[in-house]
Amino acid sequence: MGGLIPCFRNPPDPTIMWKVVFFTLIFFCIDSTFAVTHSLQYVYTGTSGIPDFPEFVSVGLVNGEPIDYYDSKVRNVTSRQDWMTKAVHADYWEQQIQYSRDAECEMRKSIAVAKKLFNHTEGIHTLQVMYGCDWDDETGATGGQDQYGYDGSDFIALDFKTMSFVAPVQQAVPTKVKWDSNRDRLEEEKVYFTGICTEWLKKYVSYGKSTLERTVRPEVSLLQKDPSSPVTCRATGFFPRGIVVTWRKDGVDMHSDVEEGETLPNGDGTFQITSKLTVKPEDWKMNSYSCVVQHNSLQDDIAVLLEEKNIRTNQGGVSWGIIIGCVAAALALVAVVVGVVLWRRSRTGYGKAGTSDTDSENSSQQQPKA
Template sequence: MRKVVFFTLILFCIDSTFAVTHSLWYVYTGTSGIPDFPEFVSVGLVNGEPIDYYDSKIRRVTPRQRWLEQSAEPGYWEMQYQYSRYAEGEMKRSIEVAKKLFNHSEGIHTYQNMYGCEWNDETGVTDAFDQYGYDGSDFITLDFKTMSFVTPVQQAFPTKRKWDSDTGRLEEERNYFTWTCTDWLKKYVSYGKSTLERTVRPEVSLLQKDPSSPVTCHATGFFPKGIVVTWQKDGVDMHSDVEVEETLPNGDGTFQITSKLTVKPENWKRNSYSCVVQHKSSKDDIAVLLEEKNIRTNQGGVSWGIIVGCVAAALALVAVVTGVVLWRRSRTGYGKAGTSDTDSENSSQQQPKA
């Protein structure tokens, strides 16, 4: 099969380390050509944590956070259901239009909309992003500085021209991302303050499969997601022979990360190497010295199976939450738009989720 569907989580895109910035994201995904898989999936996330889920098979919005389930006002879930049903219809029409634009009649195809806002509760600074993608690549984006659409593909030029001239839609976009989105984000943060603003200290271990393998520094069970893991030699940060993996979610709402150091045993036994972890939960750095007594290996009965199991559990959760690949994008210039002249006419009446 030429195209492969991967399962990943949008939350990997948070850049700031110990930020006080809160975020509200929505991800809509339409799919075509995947047997027994929902043609539409919607996920809402606050600070990278899923808060609700909807797909075209279950046809209901299900809460993913107890604090939201307990705090939501009367009528909230019905409102979210109506938004999701509307978005489902729009996405199903949009993916068919996109397939025609790209002359695709068969195979697996995805059409996605990611939009949302961010708010720094210390400085009050806000930001927004709103973007469509087709088959894992950017399709069209709204540039909030110029309030005009940009696209890297020729197929979206007619949509760009039509949407740029739709002053009514542009005004709706400006109002939603300036006021409505941020207001809802602040409300969600107040609902889940004890959960969203908690801190959990990471557990840090040094792991090694065998003496000739790289040494892995594994930090797990921490919250929030922002973390810095570095290797030091004689107290100086290392920038070579180090590979830092992406932060992954655990099944319990915490996170894990690994950093690998490639070094010969005779070198680390002759010098002072250590893994240093910086996290919001600890005022001081968490440092683990690289020496034999601190290394757990397969030969010593280390539970690598537990590590693999955690990753498997995380990926299983991700599969349930998101369903399809989320395309990589830069942190500047996001946008939201239709896929064609026909789609842009229909989508001018879009109602963003709360």
């Protein structure tokens, strides 16, 4: 059986090709704590069997912030940042629309092939691709990501050290064999990830410098549903997303009885995170427990002592607050597929798109997203 359908992306030189396949990841986010590293990711999502949900969604992110959005229902690329709207010209968006529509077409073909590879004939299925690059503006170091998945599990990914694909499941082997054998295309991908993508990432960072490099202090609170429930330390309203939340007992970091949540976006461009501590009331009343938050907006760490006067009892409020934040974020990013799934572009047009037969390497010549 042949591999998945490759879709191709080209840099400003229209002879360089690339692919669009798919990856599903539960709430994809790159969490770079206290990073001077900037990142650019594009996420394509294809779905099958979900009534009234877009069959294709594309989201671009810079430093974890959405910069553009497209789906198969709207069929239009929209800006998600004021600085993007001001920085690029109208023809940029026109090109993005065309590339996204091409990618939409390829994703429909690709999800059909993926279902055959897994012998799936019905039900709900998702496919996603996440690709992009990062750049350390202090050291100049760069890196890339090129990952794919099916139904929430890893399918295939490019190992940039060996420039070969890794197939964690047997169904991905035909795709790995096909893609590994095309050394010219692998070299073209290397050029894209180490050069073109990074160049556009730097441009995006310069466009949105005042927004992307701002800092906003977190608000920290202790929440508990009832005396027998875990104590939740919640940090919210902070930017950038990199943050460290730890529990300490008598000044020593704790690693057991602690459950740290994901860093989630709020609806206003800031982030939130929670960390739960399971501890008996008599224990924390006899010892010194504290929640410590580290963030690059802070000159000194925030430490909140676990004592009754610092705990807000919120019947159901903790979970609902998080749920509301997640829903707002989902609406803002519009990149959720089957539960919580999230999984980009540039001035001259940067679309991962093309046309291809199931078993061929032919493609239309497209310019890439940055």
